[in-house]
Amino acid sequence: xxxxxxxxxxDKGKTDxxxxxxxxxxxxxxxxxxxxxxxxxDSNHRLKMAxxxxxxxxxxxxxxxxxxxxxxxxxxxxEIEELRYEGYGPHGLAVVIDAxxxxxxxxxxxxxxxxxxNGGTLGETGTVGWMFDAVGIIEAxxxxxxxxxxxxxxxxDGVVDLEYDTPTSYIYTETAQLAAARDxxxxxxxxxxxxxxxxxxxxxxALEGAQLQEAFSFLQALEDHEDVQHVFSNLExxxxxxxxxx
Numbered sequence: 722x723x724x725x726x727x728x729x730x731x732d733k734g735k736t737d738x739x740x741x742x743x744x745x746x747x748x749x750x751x752x753x754x755x756x757x758x759x760x761x762x763d764s765n766h767r768l769k770m771a772x773x774x775x776x777x778x779x780x781x782x783x784x785x786x787x788x789x790x791x792x793x794x795x796x797x798x799x800e801i802e803e804l805r806y807e808g809y810g811p812h813g814l815a816v817v818i819d820a821x822x823x824x825x826x827x828x829x830x831x832x833x834x835x836x837x838x839n840g841g842t843l844g845e846t847g848t849v850g851w852m853f854d855a856v857g858i859i860e861a862x863x864x865x866x867x868x869x870x871x872x873x874x875x876x877x878d879g880v881v882d883l884e885y886d887t888p889t890s891y892i893y894t895e896t897a898q899l900a901a902a903r904d905x906x907x908x909x910x911x912x913x914x915x916x917x918x919x920x921x922x923x924x925x926x927a928l929e930g931a932q933l934q935e936a937f938s939f940l941q942a943l944e945d946h947e948d949v950q951h952v953f954s955n956l957e958x959x960x961x962x963x964x965x966x967x
Contacts, residue, residue: 755792857899
């Protein structure tokens, strides 16, 4: 399971600091969604998904409105950019980071420090990108469904693969079919919790023991950074390894 490590993180308790960081990430996604299209969620699919996710996490409506205004250029705040960073983490782990920042120099410096501190290297564009495929990623809550039941429910146009796990399963789609597949899944009764364009490793690397723990801690630290929207890696986490980390 390529993204099982994220479920391990989700099982851990949330602190106020983590909640604040989550609101920052959600606000940035709303801002970027409004910047890339209409400020009206009903006519901007990405913005609609971002607002729905923010509401699910009980973000105040005023925060949502401010984020939309920022994306529309009506807040007077610094513009937020979407940037992708690539590099090698501990033990040769390939990592791709999708970030949102209003200060690319600060963000790059902080990422470079984090990679170097953990025995890795932040590279240039294309450093590890060739090791991944561009995909649509739909996060779904199985809601008690077995792997076979969720797989059957996910037989909609555009879906190419599924990784079953709890509390979140990952459904992969063709990039151009992400929105349509998301709507079809929701229409089939699947609880979709997120949908976005991302990267999926062509081949994965399994680590064990101390190396796995170091890689996991590194990925978690990246995920917790307020400028990070998504982290993709080629780490393979088996069920046994997940139990050891939990």
